[in-house]
Amino acid sequence: MKQLQFDSTNAICGLTFIALGGFFIYQCLNLDLGTAFRMGPGYFPLILAAILTLLGVVVLVQATRVRGEPMGPLALRGMLFILPAPVFFGLTVRGLGFVPSLFFAALIAAFASSRMKPLLAVVLAGAITLFSVLVFSYALGLPFERFGPWTRL
């Protein structure tokens, strides 16, 4: 396998930069560029996006010259449970209210680890919720509704 001497991580990295740069350039096309005196909203970001794309190309080219370590495994289970936690909180905090929303968000996050036992997860989520309600809602008086309209039916 000698001919395949390139760093796959950096190759992907370079492609990612090129893709992101391309995305921003594409978005800039709808923006007014303006003149140097009165630069439009697209002037500065277009330059940056071009630089980003260019740097992506450099990374990609460099990747073909050396061999690097492989990327290693992705934390798929972690991503599956960690990332939805804040999203769930955001979707439900106004409907369900602060207490149930936070409880379930913490519960979801808890299952990201394979070491977590269900009972412990529930206890932990409960403890977090209790602490947060006492501190943020009662002590600091943040304007969160503790139980939202969805719980009233």
Next chain:
Amino acid sequence: MDLVSNLALGFSTALSPENLAFCLIGVLLGTLIGVLPGIGATATIAMLLPITFKLEPVSSLIMLAGIYYGAQYGGSTTAILINMPGESSSAVTAIDGYQMARKGRAGAALSIAALGSFFAGTVSTFLVAIFAIPLTAIALKFGAAEYFSLMVVGLVSSIALAHGSIVKALAMVALGLLLGLVGTDIYTGTPRFTLGIREYADGLNFVAVAVGVFGIAEILRNLEGEKTRSLLMAKVSGLWPTRDDFRRMAGPVLRGTAIGSALGILPGGGAILAAFASYTVEKRVSDNPGEFGQGAIAGVAGPESANNAGAQTSFIPLLTLGIPANPVMALMVGAMIIQGIVPGPNVATEQPTLFWGIIASMWIGNLMLVVLNLPLIGLWVKLLTVPYYVLFPIIMAFCSIGVYSVNSNVYDLYAVALFGLGGYLLVKLRCEPAPLLLGFVLGPLLEENLRRAMILSRGDPTTFVTRPISAFLLALALAVLIIVFLPSVKKKREEVFQEED
């Protein structure tokens, strides 16, 4: 001796039992809330602000100032312990502080941060007391061109944040700058890169981005293959810095204090550069730059001192001009107004008790922080023994609350998830998050000042070199660039020569 009598007035105000109590409460609350992961200084202050409204003006501001230092210190603690910076400045602390923690030196990192901050706080408090008024005149000389050039210096310095590939670091800065531009263009009102989501019209939330690319990326990295690998943290060795540590932190603390004090005076966002600039300087003057990013003491001591010094001196524009230098100071103004004190150029003469009382309480607050936190270090370090799988649901819960509490904007929570994913993938691609974050905070400032300078100069780009301060700063940027690149050029040449042999 005006200064002596003024300081005496200040201390007699700040040392009254109830003001001491409020200062203590402020510092304590600020530390305790700020130390919760994902809750940075801005969120902490926004949460605690209403409590202060019921107090007397002087007490209220003293408490608020205490909350501010406490929150900043608390933020550094989480940055060191779990790589969760809540402010741009603690993002720098996280780089080497977290590495120290992983090597079992969390206690030392925290003490160094506390002592460095205290020293910087003491020096800069006196700077505020003595030079507040003349320094203001210098700050006002900074127009758009000067700020642009200053931000260029900051950008050039960002190269020092990179430990791996410089090209990748530059790409991360560019990406950060672009992300910083998300939101409504203030010059034309055009929404940019918001994908039509009005909730992002004011830009992406800093905490959402910081928590995403640092904290969540770190959590996910720790979760990968957790069955096969036993964990991350080395055994905690010694809570306190060794004699050798003290020797090594002296220089960085002094330099950091100087850098932070100078940059903090500038109302247009100088303070955010303080920690970054200090890190660059330390890495440059170090005998062993390779140590940076692996847990260098100077990488914690310098930026933390710079950060705290900047936090103090950023009161100068507020106290002498009535102008808030950053969002936190804007909250301070709000607190003053609600107390019936509208800050303006005459606060020092119209409200001497308030003015000098706050200055005196700055120092007292810093002293309390150190006294309070040194014993707490043991406790914080113990937190590291909490199993990681118990820690991160807690982290996720608090960061959700923290992000949401600032503006009640649920889209900020979605941004946390998005940047968590993006940050993790970038880490997997061996990209470092610190340059991205620097770009993110600099992006809007850089563009805003560039465009403003061009408008004010009627489209004449020579404004950047004909204005003396701006020209000086650009020359400085060039010098930094040369110094940074020279060694690597030299190294390349050496390599080439070796190959030829």
Next chain:
Amino acid sequence: MKTLKALFGVSAALAVSLLATSALGQTYPERTITMVVPFAAGGPTDTVTRLVAESMSKDLGQQIVVENVGGAGGTLGAGRVASADPDGYTLLLHHIGMATSATLYRKLAYDTLDGFEYVGLVTDVPMTIVARKDLEPTDLKGLIDYMKANKDTVTVANAGIGAASHLCGMLLMSAMETQFVTVPYKGTGPAMTDLLGGQVDVMCDQTTNTTKQIQGGTIKAYAVTSPARLDNLPDVPTAEEAGLAGFQVGIWHGIYAPKGTPAEVTERLSKSLQVALKDPNVVARFAELGTAPSAEEEATPAALKAKLEGEIARWKPVIEAAGQYAD
């Protein structure tokens, strides 16, 4: 099928709102009320809201918590309230931006005139026309001549699109029939810094931000935009006196409730607002901000409705002439 469903929906909604109305009348308020400020904590509007909310809670016997829902020139907070339950437990305190965003934003998530019930006007904060302290003209007439003569070099600062200073600047340009170079900033703080440092020439902003600077002599004041001179700036003439006929503008604040909130509730809130506006503490704090509470007859649903309608009509041509939109 579809009509049946729709019919069912409508009747259910009717039943609910009827129930709500009859139940609300006697006992309102029976729990904590949320007052949304569509701006960040610590700003001038937030300050006004907290002062009024505290005083109103005493009268209503229930706590009013202030929630900051900032973003997009106040339109996010307004949108939140527009879609909230019309039960009187979610209110909005918004300023002149309520009227101007109807034109500044071409796509809004709510209908400005039709999405709300009205409670009443709170205060009308005057504005001041100010300049860097070394600008030559000594009075407003001189300033106008100077600005017209140097229209390519004079710079007018503002705190961003939709900000009070931006609105006042637009109005000034339209009154003077001259276009100037505008320099936008992110917020009042940086704009004021540059005015103090002499980097920009002219600005028009709320007294909240300018009074102390004028008193301290760090900037020059040419006129106030209120109908009469102000107590804490007695030497500054009104724009009318100084030669800009009809140039009156103020950052007025009003309290709104979601559309469908029962009239008994808004009446109750309006009464409570009138009490709050006479609270000596509120009066004193408002004076510090350089403003005064609205009169009792202004703090009524009808007055606010008329104000909003009038202001939307007034600003529409001004904003359209400037041709700048916020989306």
